[in-house]
Amino acid sequence: MRKGDLFLGTSTDESFVEKGEHGGVVTSLLAFALRERLVDGVFAVRPGQNRYQGFPVYMTEPEEAVGCAGSYHFLTPSLAKNVKKYLDTHQRRVAVVCKSCDARALVELAKINQINLENILMIGLNCSGTLAPVPHIQMLSKMGIDPYLLEWEDIEGNNLVLRFKDGEQRVFNLDELEEQGLGRRANCRRCEHPVPRMADLACGKWGLEPGTGGTTVIEVCSDKGKQLLERAAAVRIVELQRPTEEQTKRREREERDKVDSALSRQAEDFARPEEKFYWFSQMDRCIKCYSCRDVCPLCHCKRCVLEREDPQTVEKGVVPPPFTFGTIRLMHVAAYCVNCGQCEDVCSADIPLSRLAHNLSKVASSLFDYHPGVDPDAPLPYSDIPEEERRSQSPELAKPS
């Protein structure tokens, strides 16, 4: 087994197969990691009363893992931020079930010493995008459908498929939804990392023939991931086989389609001529709730410059705050932004913040040839000055070697 290898996995534990979305592999691996004391705990999202409610939970018992099985498109807490804020990963080893935005944030957080990546096992999930719950709850209500009867949802190709407890199934075209401001969150539409290769394993269904159940496609992304998978396979917790060439090709195609569509969405989102004026008017609505900072997985200063007293960076006690309130924060995270969309989700003034943050991070990315969250070993843009640049007389930045 090597990094980059692809397997079809199935779980041997019947109860997990039933609960898990595609073969219960992820759940089985988590339970296995706990049982074998490879980790002290598992951090994942557990669903609540319905498909729209879920919260991060820290589990220490193997039996608990099954409670988090399934693939939930309406649950979008930032696990990375929760890990940083509430779990001390210097003290405990944690398996985190993450989408690429979580995994990328964790990678960045490790570089600024907020977490200890050595103690974290990232079980990555391929992601075709997530959806804001309330607009869809409202959409269904307006259609006369009880939104709380939703039993299962999935994104298949360009469709959102919803299945309800009364057996009814509805299929919505994503393009049509997204034109009305529904469908996938705006940041997800721009996400060019559908497969979380910065995690230790990347699991998902891409590559399988449509309608195939009971199997998960697993990509080995690191030595840690390899070890876990090998150990689990050795004791037959999961059964692995190689995918067919056709399956491998299909997976590549599906991933490429996602990336292409994300890149063209980025081009569209970042190239609006009215942007400058647009952002001034957007920021005028800010009510200084600080939620964008509070929820950002990468904001980490113990004493935030936005709240500094002496000297005061941003005038206190007035709304709207000066334009600098938003821009200072954005500049602080520009180099690391992983486009997780949290800032936009929680903005009290409905400002599409992640579009601006993502745009800035792309600019930073092109300046420094630095891609946030992708490579744990890549040094932070400001920390590494290439030799040729030290010697250069040109005002231009040199690319790191």
Place this chain on the structure above:
Amino acid sequence: MRYEPAICPYCTSGCGMYLVVEEGRVLGVEPRKEYPLNEGKTCIKGSNAYKFLDHPDRLRRPLVKGKACSWDEALSLVAEKFRGIEPGQFGVLGSGKTSNEESYLLQKFTRAVMLSNNVEYCARFCHSATVAGLGPTIGSGVMQTSQLDLDRADCLILAGVNVSENFPGIARRIRRARERGAKVVVLDPRVTLTVKNLGDLHLQPAPGTDAALLNGMIRIILDRNLHNREFIAERTTGFDELKSSVLELNLAEVQRISGVDLPKIEHAAAIYAGAKAGCILYDEGITQHVSGSDNIKLLADLALLTGHIGRPGTGVNPMRGQISGEGSGDMGCVNVFYPGFKRVGPETARHFEQLWGVQNLPAEPGKSYMDIINSCKTIYAVGVNPMMSAPDSTGVKKALQGSEFLVVQDIFMTETAELADVVLPATAWVEREGTHTGVDRRVVKIEKIVEPPGEARPDWWIITELAKKMGHGREFGYDSARQIFEEIRRCVPQYAGISYGRLEKAASGIHWPCPSEDHPGTPTMFTEKFNTSDGKGHFVPAAYRPPAELPDADYPFVLSTGRVIFHYHTGSLTGRTDSLTGELAEAFLQINPADADTLGIHDGERVIATSRRGEVRVKARLSRDVPAGFTFMPFHFAGTPANVLTNTSYDPACKMPEFKVCAIKIEKAENGR
């Protein structure tokens, strides 16, 4: 760590949030993105709402004359002092922050144990004018639409309500309505954040001249035949009286009094009357006047005249400002209402004697808030801080010091508690289970998530124990909030169909009236008939009357008080939250630069603001957002208390004090420091 759902304890927008709890402590607030009202968004108060819970200032033990003692000692003393008091000499001041269960018990204690109707709560200072204004016109002083339906409106009139700062959750919904093309008219003497963020048309009347302006709008609508004849014919009475009342009105005079250009008033009248779904939202800017109840009658007249009422996203809607701002009224913490808005009288008293199994319930209206402060010898104040919230703080202090026995039940040593003979430590927010009813009659449930500090106890427990000590254990045999809620369901018909079980499953609460278990609740009121005796909407005319205290040579400026986004009411909670005091830790006096220039005052300099009642040293904030001659000061700060200045003159119909207009003079403090 675990996530626990909660509702924000502050403004009544009712935002959902998750509290992250570990080892009995709340570590933070996290977004609750599936909550239909706020979708995971909160303002700065909400994001920091957990911080006051384990603040070192929390009251942990009962105090008698400042000395800690046991619950038994404290309650025995209170029971002894309360026993045998003449009902007219006893008064209770309740809160919009206590749960429905607690408010219910508080009024039951006042009535069934103390045999008095002297029970009031803070709504006297925000929406007593609503009850007096909407009662005669539409029969009920409540918000008529669900806040979720506000984006159905295509014209919103925001009358004296700074939604963007004081109801950020609701402001967002108005913004979305506006994005869909709704027009927003703001009535406010100041250029507030609401005007800047949401206003399409700003009517900036001279302070206290709303009635003139509203009569002008009524007249314009009639002159232009923009009224809704069909609606008026089918669903209202008194149209002719209204018509004749504005017949003599001189529109030039309206412009002169209000200072608003006639074309603007005409424009506002035309877009409101021409809307498909017009919606009026209003708050203290228009209620806190000696003419407050008249202002509200005129708003109701406008809604009836145009038929903008009784449909989702319409109505004439009061914005109650506390998590249980509606609930404590529903529960009967009002001198003239038993629970469920049963008007005080012999019949109601008999009804509740039967329900409660007691005798001799009071059948005469009790004293109102300020009369309790000024004339009751024994006062029991629960979760309320009149030293900061009532007008003329110096007068309030004198009155409370002059009372014979003052009991304050609260979570912090408030400015009022400092004057108390006995202080009883209560639980806060998620330290006990209970229900709250917010702005749009939405009943929601709060779960107990953490233990209270020290020996603090739930308000319902304290009231129950006190009643037991006074020999009323039989009527107060409660051992849980749930049990009290079951009694509320039996006594308040609007709540009959709401149960803890239903609330625990509901996505975002249930709107009363909800008469039975299988009833979905009522997001929109008055779809068929109004809550008046004949079911019709009643036009009630009202003429303009000027404010009680206008500027003169000695006191040349108008002072208006209000709130800012960073703080909440009397500051007892937000004043103990570092992230909020970091933004603003003291009041400011907003003053027009031209006035400041005349007085030689620079921005940030300290001035002495003096009214006929007292003086405050406060920093000047120069801003063109207030017109010349007009000043504004927030009332949240104990160190710079605005209510030292305010006037006790009140609306005779409802005893609403005129917080929004009094006369002051301003001098520069020595060296401006």
